[in-house]
Structure formats: structure tokens, C-alpha cells
Amino acid sequence: MRNLNRREFLQYAGALSVLGASGCTSLSGAATSGPHIVVVGGGFGGATCAKYLRKLAGPAIAITLIEKNRQYVTCPFSNTVIGGLRTLDTLTHNYETLAKKYNIDVVYDTVTGVDATAKSVSLSGGKKLSYERLVISPGIDFKWGALEGYDEAASEILPHAWKAGAQTTLLRKQLVDMPDGGVVVMVAPADPFRCPPGPYERASLIAHYLKQSKPKSKIVILDAKDKFSKQGLFQDAWEELYKGMIEWVPGSQGGKVTRVDVKTHAVYADTSEHKGDVINVIPPQKAGNLAHSAGLTNETGWCPVDPRTFESKLHANIHVIGDACLGGKMPKSGYAAHSQAKVCAAQIAALLIGQPPVDPSWINTCYSLIAPDYGITVAAVYRATPEGIVDVQGAGGVSPREAPHSVRAAEAVYADGWYKSVTADAFS
């Protein structure tokens, strides 16, 4: 065991004396008398943060997790449902273990207001909770109307399926109902957006389904961008597995969609009309609505944060993690949110006992499935710098472009293991 240096020991000792003064009974009983940390949002960011606060800050603090739904369906792996490889129930998690095993007070409600001065949050049920520190992990919301004609009502007809659940099921059903020879149009947004490789994994797994069940069908991806995550790997695999089935149209070559017509099942990019039997519109995004109403966003629509602690640059004692924050070079992914949540929990544990923040480090590992036995990854290790979070040069990167099938098959097997481990680490 490593010896603590004198400074660290004094900090622990100081923290202990505070505990002694504030009544240690809370250590063995219900954690109600210690400082109260409120976490809002039960996705990969919020669930993980609540759990790791308990692991890292100990039993004396009170932790409340506020989430509007009793169940959480993960976006990671939801493309496997769209491709017919899995059912939605295998991606559905709940908060019972967090409540029971980690003594987290899970409140199923919606936050209606944040008072950063009084350090309290109001819930739609009428409750008001005071906090020592607030962590919000609200994920994304869509910029309805940014694509002309595409609002929430339109998404019930032309699904986005970019928040998993009913939308995932709807897109899957439309693909199943589509006749052979149909055209699937996908609209992919400009950066930044949730899950950079996600649209291309989705196209791959839809192609996998169509190849087996409706081989005369086609997929057209109309992209606002000219390049995308793991592009070479995806395009190599499309050529190998789905030749002629997937057409990718980059933004500079007519891919930039500006208008959607729900009635005629058409989207418009520059001057061209594209009709689809199934149309999947992944709209432009912004930080979750709560981040906006709480005054935590800047002109980008996302939340500026301290790169070491994720404390908001706009409001003290409020931390923003996950897709909603401006996390430097980290992508908006479930794994990134999960990694940020652990750092945030550790920093809050340090701050609660008067320690300065610890020098942080993060990992992101994103698996994409191109077929059930064909996986690829992108990975990176990140550090905080005064300019923000950056990836460590010389580390990370994507799977090798030239690799035998055994490597792709191994990554597909590990993708499944990744899902099991990351969801267990977040929710149980």
C-alpha cells in the first residue's frame, strides 16, 4: 500500500475530524446527515456519477438521483435492435440496484427549476431539494425546426431513433414493413452530435438486415459532413459486405438536407429531392433542455465546464457531464459520459473534504458493429490541459485498416462484452 504524503494525510485527517464533529452515526446508517449531492439524469453520466460518488466519497454523504423514467434504454447497441439482432428489453436497465446496494435516493420526477444561488432544485411533484453540489447529465435534445418541416410530431412519422425506446421500435417496424426494393434515406447531422460513428453503424446494420431479407433495397445517407468517424473502416466494410447497397452523399456533394416533407416522404438537399420508403432523420442537437433553462449553456448550445472537475463555468457548485458538456476532444458517447462521471465523482469526493481536484484522466472506447461478427473500434486516452480536454498523442486511434477477419470477429465479441461491462458498471 502506498504511503500517503503528509499533505494528503492531513487532508484525510481533517476530513475525519469534520466527520467526527458532524456525527458519525450517518456512516453506518442511512446517509442523510452528510452533505447532499443531487444528480439529475439517469443515463450513463448520471447513473455512473451517483454510484461512484458512493464508492469514492463514502457512506456519509446523501446522494439523490432524479430521473423522470423508471427504466432506461441505452442508445449504445440500439442499432442492433434496428438491424434485428436484439430486442429492446435486452437494452433496458433500471435503478433498483443503485437505490438498494448504493443507498441512492432515486426520485422519479422532473426538475422544473434550478436556483444556483440558493443551491436548490425544484421538482414538478412540488419537492424542493437543497444541494451541496449538483451534477446534471441531461444528454441531448433536438433542435426542432432546424431542418424545415422536422419537429417532434414529424418524428412520429419519420423517426430519429436517436434517443432509444419507442423511436427505436418505430424505425425497426418501418424497416420490417418496407417492401423489398425499397429505399431507406438516412439524414446525418453536422458535428457535434451524439455518437459520431452511430449513423454509419446504423446504416451497416440496416444493410445487414436488408441483405438477408430485402436484398433489392438500398440505403442513401445524406450527410451534412464531408467526413465521419471510422470512415475508412466503414467504407472498406461496406464494399466487402454490402457492395452497392449503401450510398453515402457528403455535404459538399449534395448531402446537406435543409427541408423535410412528412406528407410526401421526401427530404430536400440543395436542389435535389430524395424520396424514401423509410426516412430516418437524425436532427441537429443541443444540450438537454434542462441545461438551457438552468442557464448552463453558452452560444454553442452546449455547456462550458472546467476540464478537470466539470464544474460549470457559468454557475458554481453545478457540474455538467456527458453529451451536454463541452468536453474538449472527447466525443459525445455513452462511454465518454461514463468516464466523465467517474472523474466528476472523484473530484466532488476531493472537494467535499477540502482537497484540491485530482489530476484527471479519461478513456473513451467506442465499438461499432458492421455485422454480427464484424466489429471495429475507436479509442483514446484523455488528459486535462488549461485549453481543455485533449487526447494523448501517440495513443488511441481506430482499428487497423488492414486486419484479418479474426480481428474483426474478436472486436465483435468484445463489443458484446463492452456492453455488458459498461452497463453493469453504470447501473448495477
Added chain:
Amino acid sequence: MITAKCYAIALVVVLCGAANAAYAVDLRAAILANPCAGCHGMDGVSAGTIPSINQLSADAIVAALKAFKSGERPGTVMDRIAKGYTDEEIQRIADYFQSLKPNIKP
């Protein structure tokens, strides 16, 4: 050897009569090691096909990470990840997993 950290743990136990002394977590080591759990499982106990690392000795973890880092050991993704850490950090990560061992059921 009674280290300062053990003493701190003892203090919690004496003061509070509680067995759990999570305040003595080495946060710097935890911050380095916690991201590993996303794939290898909480505290290194994997929930799926990715190998558990909780039963490895600190020396074995150091050897594996250094071999991935140098390219001597082929990996699917660990070769890319291990290159992101200094040798000192690798040792710290290994020691952290070693320190969890007594508390974890395999």
C-alpha cells in the same frame, strides 16, 4: 508496516465504529484506474467477454500493460490504450487493482 493511510482507516473505524472507510480511497489512483472498469468491469470484475483483471497481481498488470504499450503483445484495443500512460501511471493503476483484491469476490 503501518502506513499513514492505514492509520487514517483506523481512525475512521475508531471514531465511527464503521467498517467502511471509503474516505481513504486514493483518488488519484482511482481516477486513473476507474476508466478500465468500463470494459473490464467494476473493480476489474468483468460482466462479459472482456477478461477480468481483478485476479491479476500488480506485477502481471504492469507486465501486460507495458507489453501492450511497446507493441510486444498484440491487442485489439489495449495496444492503443496502453500507449496513453506513463510507466509510473501503469504502476499506480496496477497497485490500485491490487489494493481492491481483499474486498472483491472473484
